[in-house]
Amino acid sequence: MNRRHFLASSILAAGAPLVGKFNGVAWAAPAVTEVNSLYRNLLLLVELKGANDGLNTVIPYTDPVYAQLRPRIAIAGDQALKISDREGLHPSLDPLMALWRNKELAVVQGVGYPAPNLSHFRSIDIWDTASKSEEYLDAGWLARTFAAVPTPRQFAADGVIVGSSNMGPLSGVGVRSITLSDTQQFLRQARLAKPLVDERNAALKHLMSVEAEIVHAASKLNANYQFKTEFPKGAFGNQVRTAAQMVASNAGMATIRLTLGSFDTHAGQLGAHANLLKELAEGIAAFKAAMIELNRWDSTMVMTYSEFGRRPKENQSGGTDHGTASAHFVAGGRVIGGLYGQAPQLNRLDGSGNLAHAVDFRSLYATVIEQWWGGNATPILHGKFEKLHLLKA
Amino acid sequence: MMKAYDMKKAFPVLWRYMLVVVTSCALAFFISQNTVRAADLSMGTDAARHLLSRTGFAATAADIQTFAKLSRAEAADQLVKGAVTTAIAITPPLPWVNEPPLSPSRRQNMSREEVQDERKLNNERTLELRDWWFREMLNTPSPLTEKMTLFWHNHFATSQLKVRFGGFIYRQNILLRRNALGNFSSLLHEMARDPAMLLYLDGANSKKDAPNENFAREVMELFTLGEGNYSEKDIKEVARAFTGWSLDRETGQFKFRRGIHDYSYKTIFGKTGNFEGDQVLDLILARPETAQFITRKLWREFVSPEPDEKEVKRMAAIFKESDYNIGKLMRVMLSSDAFYAMDNRATLIKSPVEFVVGTLKTFEIEAQSLRPFVLTAAMLGQNVFAPPSVRGWPGGEAWINTATLLGRKQLLDRLFRNEDRMEVTVRQINDMDDMNDTNDMNNMANMAARIGEPSQGPPGKEGRMARQMERSMGGIKWNLDAWSHHFVEQRGVTAKQDMTQVLLAIAPQAASQSTPQPVSDNPADWARQLVADPAYQLK
Numbered sequence: 001m002n003r004r005h006f007l008a009s010s011i012l013a014a015g016a017p018l019v020g021k022f023n024g025v026a027w028a029a030p031a032v033t034e035v036n037s038l039y040r041n042l043l044l045l046v047e048l049k050g051a052n053d054g055l056n057t058v059i060p061y062t063d064p065v066y067a068q069l070r071p072r073i074a075i076a077g078d079q080a081l082k083i084s085d086r087e088g089l090h091p092s093l094d095p096l097m098a099l100w101r102n103k104e105l106a107v108v109q110g111v112g113y114p115a116p117n118l119s120h121f122r123s124i125d126i127w128d129t130a131s132k133s134e135e136y137l138d139a140g141w142l143a144r145t146f147a148a149v150p151t152p153r154q155f156a157a158d159g160v161i162v163g164s165s166n167m168g169p170l171s172g173v174g175v176r177s178i179t180l181s182d183t184q185q186f187l188r189q190a191r192l193a194k195p196l197v198d199e200r201n202a203a204l205k206h207l208m209s210v211e212a213e214i215v216h217a218a219s220k221l222n223a224n225y226q227f228k229t230e231f232p233k234g235a236f237g238n239q240v241r242t243a244a245q246m247v248a249s250n251a252g253m254a255t256i257r258l259t260l261g262s263f264d265t266h267a268g269q270l271g272a273h274a275n276l277l278k279e280l281a282e283g284i285a286a287f288k289a290a291m292i293e294l295n296r297w298d299s300t301m302v303m304t305y306s307e308f309g310r311r312p313k314e315n316q317s318g319g320t321d322h323g324t325a326s327a328h329f330v331a332g333g334r335v336i337g338g339l340y341g342q343a344p345q346l347n348r349l350d351g352s353g354n355l356a357h358a359v360d361f362r363s364l365y366a367t368v369i370e371q372w373w374g375g376n377a378t379p380i381l382h383g384k385f386e387k388l389h390l391l392k393a
Numbered sequence: 394m395m396k397a398y399d400m401k402k403a404f405p406v407l408w409r410y411m412l413v414v415v416t417s418c419a420l421a422f423f424i425s426q427n428t429v430r431a432a433d434l435s436m437g438t439d440a441a442r443h444l445l446s447r448t449g450f451a452a453t454a455a456d457i458q459t460f461a462k463l464s465r466a467e468a469a470d471q472l473v474k475g476a477v478t479t480a481i482a483i484t485p486p487l488p489w490v491n492e493p494p495l496s497p498s499r500r501q502n503m504s505r506e507e508v509q510d511e512r513k514l515n516n517e518r519t520l521e522l523r524d525w526w527f528r529e530m531l532n533t534p535s536p537l538t539e540k541m542t543l544f545w546h547n548h549f550a551t552s553q554l555k556v557r558f559g560g561f562i563y564r565q566n567i568l569l570r571r572n573a574l575g576n577f578s579s580l581l582h583e584m585a586r587d588p589a590m591l592l593y594l595d596g597a598n599s600k601k602d603a604p605n606e607n608f609a610r611e612v613m614e615l616f617t618l619g620e621g622n623y624s625e626k627d628i629k630e631v632a633r634a635f636t637g638w639s640l641d642r643e644t645g646q647f648k649f650r651r652g653i654h655d656y657s658y659k660t661i662f663g664k665t666g667n668f669e670g671d672q673v674l675d676l677i678l679a680r681p682e683t684a685q686f687i688t689r690k691l692w693r694e695f696v697s698p699e700p701d702e703k704e705v706k707r708m709a710a711i712f713k714e715s716d717y718n719i720g721k722l723m724r725v726m727l728s729s730d731a732f733y734a735m736d737n738r739a740t741l742i743k744s745p746v747e748f749v750v751g752t753l754k755t756f757e758i759e760a761q762s763l764r765p766f767v768l769t770a771a772m773l774g775q776n777v778f779a780p781p782s783v784r785g786w787p788g789g790e791a792w793i794n795t796a797t798l799l800g801r802k803q804l805l806d807r808l809f810r811n812e813d814r815m816e817v818t819v820r821q822i823n824d825m826d827d828m829n830d831t832n833d834m835n836n837m838a839n840m841a842a843r844i845g846e847p848s849q850g851p852p853g854k855e856g857r858m859a860r861q862m863e864r865s866m867g868g869i870k871w872n873l874d875a876w877s878h879h880f881v882e883q884r885g886v887t888a889k890q891d892m893t894q895v896l897l898a899i900a901p902q903a904a905s906q907s908t909p910q911p912v913s914d915n916p917a918d919w920a921r922q923l924v925a926d927p928a929y930q931l932k
Binding site: 050118161166211267317 | 598599600605610614625739740742782789790791793796797799899927928
């Protein structure tokens with residue numbers, strides 16, 4: 001039995017009023033809404049695919065070791081956008097400076113985990129499933145979160161994946177998810193799909209559940225909001241626009257995941273990295289503007305993540321190899337702006353020449369689960385992780 | 394006649410005795426053959442359909458009949474032999490494939506515009522290469538060669554978006570095709586010297602002073618041993634062994650640069666020696682995990698999503714003992730009981746390329762330009778020569794999500810509904826190049842999804858591309874009615890069952906719905922309903 005069935009039957013068993021539709025508007029019994037009303041707080045995850053170079057994102061511009069390690073690719077102190085007397089943002093991140101000044105951008109340094117794995121695929125699995133380094137888990141951390149406390153039945157989906165086919169943190173049995181690149185395209189095509197019954201063959205079962213998702217989601221989406229916000233051109237800008245349309249539809253979803261990449265800058269890093277960070281910053285700034293139009297910025301939390309950072313010492317190809325801890329951003333109307341975590345300790349690198357972590361990535365997840373959604377993170381994350389106090393009450 | 398009668402009459406008991414002996418001997422012989430050599434019997438149409446859909450792109454009615462008469466062993470033999478003898482593409486190579494790459498000295502003297510033109514040229518050429526490969530997949534006498542080439546492309550995943558130069562991409566494809574069912578050891582050794590690979594995983598610039606670990610890591614994690622069968626230290630040591638494996642930028646050939654090679658001792662898997670690249674590959678090949686890793690991956694591609702570890706180990710041992718003869722492994726796998734097990738039928742999801750090429754081939758759709766189909770496969774998640782990462786395409790259930798399933802249905806809808814566009818002349822597509830500029834599946838998706846829409850797309854780049862695709866889709870010479878009537882003429886009374894067998898790997902699933910499907914006498918409607926069925930996505 002998948003979770004959706006479980007939810008439906010448990011409501012029936014409890015004798016609670018049924019969820020239904022009246023005049024085309026979804027309504028639900030108050031009891032059901034109340035339980036999960038905190039899921040109206042939206043989490044927008046931005047995956048920086050391929051491992052973002054934290055050191056050239058949040059630059060320790062006064063640290064002489066930084067310039068020594070990176071003779072070719074260091075960002076000069078006079079270029080960095082100063083956010084403290086030690087740290088500066090990459091110049092491409094200029095669109096984020098308005099958020100910084102407005103104290104709604106948290107910069108978390110040194111995010112990682114113990115015994116880091118340097119394989120892209122394994123490490124993103126670790127991040128997606130919130131596992132220990134040596135532990136293999138099947139379900140994504142968001143999948144477990146929604147399994148513990150379901151989103152309201154009338155939500156179109158638990159989460160939406162935009163611009164990638166990888167389910168990442170939403171991987172898992174029973175997750176109600178939608179994958180799409182463009183809402184209008186999705187609606188146009190949805191009429192071609194029809195719901196079907198269950199089946200034993202796993203591949204066929206998957207096909208049928210995707211068909212069922214399409215039908216359910218299509219009935220909830222409305223993608224015609226006319227934003228005043230201008231969205232950036234390009235792939236990531238399109239993702240941001242699609243995400244904003246999803247929020248505007250009021251169809252209900254607890255999370256949206258976007259993907260930007262590839263950050264795997266083994267060679268010739270400078271130009272490629274600058275472009276990617278520009279896309280990121282413009283995208284986040286546009287999303288903020290759109291959410292303010294919808295009066296949703298105070299119930300929106302934007303968070304970046306990535307499999308790991310990159311090695312402090314540059315390589316011979318003008319790039320950087322796989323590293324460990326990195327800096328990440330959290331932004332939103334209720335975020336307490338400022339610096340969190342620990343600045344990179346460049347004179348204390350490990351045997352592979354990599355940084356030690358200061359903040360466990362699961363601390364960020366614990367913050368989302370408990371402070372943003374009011375859940376209990378310990379059973380979901382299989383342990384207690386210190387929360388970051390970066391959200392206003 | 395009389396004499397025999399007399400004999401029987403004269404020695405009735407003896408005669409009857411002999412008859413019993415002869416009959417029982419024959420029966421015993423037949424039974425022993427039947428049980429011991431089950432694989433020698435004719436496989437029948439269902440098994441033939443299964444084999445053809447797994448080893449090729451389509452199972453046509455005629456091929457099903459031909460293979461149904463063969464035994465499993467004969468069929469596997471024929472497929473593998475056919476693949477080995479057709480390791481050279483029958484589609485003529487594009488005229489530019491042997492041009493040398495742009496040398497660094499020439500590049501230095503180029504203006505910004507010239508550099509951009511060069512980049513556009515290479516993007517266009519890679520698009521041409523995709524057309525070329527799709528053409529080969531459609532016309533090859535050995536679809537298994539193409540399936541294996543695609544398998545190895547996914548295994549040794551290399552992207553044009555980083556390699557840039559189209560000639561290198563072509564050469565790698567030729568390398569893969571030549572070794573597709575040959576020897577894995579040769580394939581691996583050649584791949585380590587392949588220019589596209591040297592560029593893609595940064596080996597070309599790896600020096601003694603600063604060994605680049607990219608190739609060293611992936612050669613073990615993704616190409617041979619699998620994660621967990623080596624240490625981080627091994628990676629560093631392997632990286633040192635491959636320093637100096639580089640590229641002559643003027644000629645575009647592999648070049649070993651002594652000056653930057655690390656000649657000092659390395660310790661790999663606990664063995665210490667003055668290893669260089671080829672010896673490292675041999676050390677890796679000597680480990681049993683390599684044969685198992687490859688066998689497991691081939692199992693997922695050809696047999697089922699869940700490898701049977703006992704069978705994998707058995708087949709991997711044969712593979713390793715044969716010094717990594719891929720053809721031998723495939724013969725064993727494709728005639729195994731597991732391959733034909735009913736539980737494993739229709740359990741694999743067609744990849745976008747299989748779905749698109751298979752649809753063209755099954756319905757004998759003739760397209761002057763294959764580009765719209767190349768782009769559709771890209772939109773559906775599989776842009777050949779541009780895998781998402783060195784891990785290749787995730788595949789399996791990951792092929793199907795709400796966006797891609799809708800995209801697949803949209804392509805079918807477009808092909809099966811709009812016959813009114815059939816006679817439109819193909820116009821030349823000129824500026825598709827900027828769409829290949831981007832690694833961005835979304836733009837592709839946005840654009841390609843509009844295949845079926847009237848030409849009123851958004852202004853600008855996307856709209857322009859959409860209109861171009863629309864035009865080239867119009868150049869398809871195909872008509873569903875003609876195809877289905879022809880099918881009925883050929884197959885006669887069994888046409889409906891035969892069409893179901895050709896199009897679906899299992900019984901239609903839509904029939905199990907509570908609302909019954911409308912029954913139609915029009916064979917074109919049968920085809921429409923069958924391809925709309927979820928079972929059409931399976932192989």
